[in-house]
Amino acid sequence: MLQQVNGHSSVSDAQGGESFREDLQEFLSGEAPLHQLDDLTKVNPVTLETVLRCLQARYMADTFYTNAGCTLVALNPFKPVPQLYSPELMREYHAAPQPQKLKPHIFTVGEQTYRNVKSLIEPVNQSIIVSGESGAGKTWTSRCLMKFYAVVAASPTSWDSHKIAERIEQRILNSNPVMEAFGNACTLRNNNSSRFGKFIQLQLNSAQQMTGAAVQTYLLEKTRVACQASSERNFHIFYQMCKGASADERLQWHLPKGAAFSWLPNSERTLEEDCFEVTREAMLHLGIETPTQNNVFKVLAGLLHLGNIRFADSEDEAQPCQLMDDAKCEGSVRTSALLLLLPEDPLLETLRIRTIRAGRQQQVFRKPCSRAECDTRRDCLAKLVYSRLFDWLVSVINSSICADPSSWSTFIGLLDVYGFESFPHNSLEQLCINYANEKLQQHFVAHYLRAQQEEYTVEGLEWSFVNYQDNQTCLDLIEGSPLSICSLINEECRLNRPSSAAQLQTRIESALAGRPCLGHNKLSREPSFIVVHYAGPVRYHTAGLVEKNKDPIPPELTRLLQQSQDPVLKVLFPTDPEEKSQEEQGQSRAPVLTVVSKFKASLEQLLQVLHRTTPHYIRCIKPNGQGQAQTFLREEVLSQLEACGLVETIHISAAGFPIRVSHQNFVERYELLRRLRPRTSPGPCSLSLDEGRSGERGPSVSHLFNHSLLSTCAGPSQG
Numbered sequence: 014m015l016q017q018v019n020g021h022s023s024v025s026d027a028q029g030g031e032s033f034r035e036d037l038q039e040f041l042s043g044e045a046p047l048h049q050l051d052d053l054t055k056v057n058p059v060t061l062e063t064v065l066r067c068l069q070a071r072y073m074a075d076t077f078y079t080n081a082g083c084t085l086v087a088l089n090p091f092k093p094v095p096q097l098y099s100p101e102l103m104r105e106y107h108a109a110p111q112p113q114k115l116k117p118h119i120f121t122v123g124e125q126t127y128r129n130v131k132s133l134i135e136p137v138n139q140s141i142i143v144s145g146e147s148g149a150g151k152t153w154t155s156r157c158l159m160k161f162y163a164v165v166a167a168s169p170t171s172w173d174s175h176k177i178a179e180r181i182e183q184r185i186l187n188s189n190p191v192m193e194a195f196g197n198a199c200t201l202r203n204n205n206s207s208r209f210g211k212f213i214q215l216q217l218n219s220a221q222q223m224t225g226a227a228v229q230t231y232l233l234e235k236t237r238v239a240c241q242a243s244s245e246r247n248f249h250i251f252y253q254m255c256k257g258a259s260a261d262e263r264l265q266w267h268l269p270k271g272a273a274f275s276w277l278p279n280s281e282r283t284l285e286e287d288c289f290e291v292t293r294e295a296m297l298h299l300g301i302e303t304p305t306q307n308n309v310f311k312v313l314a315g316l317l318h319l320g321n322i323r324f325a326d327s328e329d330e331a332q333p334c335q336l337m338d339d340a341k342c343e344g345s346v347r348t349s350a351l352l353l354l355l356p357e358d359p360l361l362e363t364l365r366i367r368t369i370r371a372g373r374q375q376q377v378f379r380k381p382c383s384r385a386e387c388d389t390r391r392d393c394l395a396k397l398v399y400s401r402l403f404d405w406l407v408s409v410i411n412s413s414i415c416a417d418p419s420s421w422s423t424f425i426g427l428l429d430v431y432g433f434e435s436f437p438h439n440s441l442e443q444l445c446i447n448y449a450n451e452k453l454q455q456h457f458v459a460h461y462l463r464a465q466q467e468e469y470t471v472e473g474l475e476w477s478f479v480n481y482q483d484n485q486t487c488l489d490l491i492e493g494s495p496l497s498i499c500s501l502i503n504e505e506c507r508l509n510r511p512s513s514a515a516q517l518q519t520r521i522e523s524a525l526a527g528r529p530c531l532g533h534n535k536l537s538r539e540p541s542f543i544v545v546h547y548a549g550p551v552r553y554h555t556a557g558l559v560e561k562n563k564d565p566i567p568p569e570l571t572r573l574l575q576q577s578q579d580p581v582l583k584v585l586f587p588t589d590p591e592e593k594s595q596e597e598q599g600q601s602r603a604p605v606l607t608v609v610s611k612f613k614a615s616l617e618q619l620l621q622v623l624h625r626t627t628p629h630y631i632r633c634i635k636p637n638g639q640g641q642a643q644t645f646l647r648e649e650v651l652s653q654l655e656a657c658g659l660v661e662t663i664h665i666s667a668a669g670f671p672i673r674v675s676h677q678n679f680v681e682r683y684e685l686l687r688r689l690r691p692r693t694s695p696g697p698c699s700l701s702l703d704e705g706r707s708g709e710r711g712p713s714v715s716h717l718f719n720h721s722l723l724s725t726c727a728g729p730s731q732g
């Protein structure tokens with residue numbers, strides 16, 4: 014081959030031939046080392062294999078951030094890398110003339126968004142969408158970005174003239190431990206897993222200083238209060254108070270050392286998250302004074318005692334269930350009532366007896382509940398209190414950190430959402446989460462395609478995306494009108510008819526027959542349906558779906574809690590005189606929104622906000638499921654690349670121009686070809702190294718070309 018090459022070569026003398034031979038050997042021995050490639054869309058060619066190899070090589074070289082077009086891929090190091098997040102490094106990225114020329118980092122994204130706001134080019138507001146599966150590093154990333162803005166967008170003086178007034182950035186940072194204590198839990202996949210989604214809006218004034226923030230939360234996993242999977246835990250706060258309370262507090266909250274609570278599994282495990290003092294301190298900084306904090310913890314202790322109440326089957330259906338025959342159970346009712354400041358007998362009665370209003374006169378009937386119903390009502394009471402407490406905390410946080418509307422004009426939004434989920438058993442929670450991911454994926458693809466087109470236009474390239482189809486058909490299946498999975502589940506709730514899991518499956522299959530993204534696993538014995546998501550097919554079980562969607566709260570429970578004399582519960586359950594009189598007069602109350610309807614509405618609101626911002630994407634990837642440093646499991650990474658839409662990005666890249674090399678890199682790489690150039694005058698495909706240097710176009714401009722162009726011409730069009 015060399016002979017043949019030499020035949021056309023201008024390299025003639027023996028010495029030159031030898032050096033050429035060596036250079037050619039070096040050329041053939043490979044591209045730049047993979048770990049040095051900062052952008053996945055620049056690996057050649059862009060395929061899953063090359064992308065995986067590149068990520069692996071970088072991970073093993075302790076390089077955790079890589080660009081992928083307009084996305085940043087963040088690999089979880091699973092080990093402390095303090096120098097990677099130091100304030101000095103933050104300032105370096107902040108001060109850099111071109112931060113995108115530094116190594117890929119979340120601070121590049123942070124700085125870019127900050128500069129975009131400064132530039133005042135529409136849309137001025139920015140959003141950073143951080144996604145990934147549980148344990149991939151979303152919370153870590155969001156926290157680091159908040160710290161970054163606290164450093165670079167800090168106001169030079171205190172926001173209040175008083176010395177004691179705390180800086181707003183510190184308050185915003187203080188919201189993290191509080192939200193994590195109440196909203197995070199140890200799961201099989203992550204010791205500190207956020208059990209809710211959040212959008213944090215960092216508010217900036219005209220001088221781009223942070224003047225405040227606002228938090229919006231989504232879908233708190235409230236069932237965890239009363240039901241934890243084996244080897245998982247309840248929300249951190251319960252363990253924090255049980256482990257960190259003083260002797261005096263233990264006495265007040267009836268939490269003697271070593272007390273066993275059935276809603277507090279795996280409490281022998283101590284995690285670094287079990288830091289009660291940090292939570293209390295942060296609550297104090299947010300304006301939640303010690304007496305209010307004590308009240309909150311007293312209520313939580315009341316819930317723990319509530320969880321120890323056990324019912325026994327009643328022999329006579331007309332009689333209410335008895336408590337399990339032990340003194341401990343009676344003690345739990347008493348202590349729970351004491352801590353929640355509720356009358357003991359009505360508490361027990363509400364758990365065991367259902368009241369039904371019927372007829373024109375709204376006559377009240379009392380029906381004893383079965384043992385299972387009693388358990389459900391007990392759990393429902395705990396979930397109701399906890400979810401309202403969480404919402405209240407978020408509202409307190411907001412009132413502490415939110416700036417006056419006149420003091421801010423722009424914002425940077427940080428969205429930390431649960432990634433795509435597919436488990437052996439998937440239910441309404443997974444449907445909502447995956448629905449949100451479909452929406453965000455559509456938003457991402459639209460943005461990515463737009464960015465691609467803009468890049469091609471700048472390059473003067475003709476382009477077309479081959480066979481690219483977005484995920485609208487899947488979204489139509491989930492949320493479309495008039496018929497979709499959401500509408501059918503809502504219909505079942507509205508009609509309030511008894512319907513089995515099998516009937517719901519049949520209804521979905523018949524009403525949505527022929528939809529391309531709907532599948533059915535004929536081998537499955539449990540009633541279910543399959544949705545073919547962009548990230549892969551997921552089977553959803555229909556059992557319990559309608560009930561979960563209704564999320565019914567027996568009105569007696571709310572009425573009971575309205576009787577409490579506890580100051581916190583009084584805030585969480587205010588009495589509404591109008592509602593009470595309406596009920597007494599037999600007027601029907603406003604229709605209760607289903608879980609799906611509420612989620613859909615909040616998702617639409619979120620997307621409206623996102624649509625009005627310039628989005629930036631950070632995809633967090635977990636290199637292995639065991640949380641081990643230096644371990645890169647290709648299969649696991651691959652499934653996450655699929656789930657976070659990166660494979661799709663790669664396909665879109667490949668549908669456009671799959672090979673992208675900057676002019677400068679091209680020249681450096683193929684410099685050898687110049688020495689092969691015949692002495693005759695250059696043809697249309699000849700390479701002139703002096704023309705069109707990339708620097709003349711600006712730093713971000715790449716030359717893009719397809720396979721055929723490369724193979725026939727071996728040189729970029731100089732467009």
Ligand SMILES: Nc1ncnc2c1ncn2[C@@H]1O[C@H](COP(=O)(O)OP(=O)(O)OP(=O)(O)O)[C@@H](O)[C@H]1O
Nearest residue numbers: 090091092147148149150151152153203205206207
């Ligand atoms: N950049 C990082 N450097 C060091 N360790 C990290 C980094 N990112 C994540 N980790 C480790 O991984 C763990 C999981 O990260 P994190 O809690 O941010 O995941 P997550 O994606 O928010 O998960 P979930 O969806 O369950 O809340 C952290 O507790 C931390 O130990």
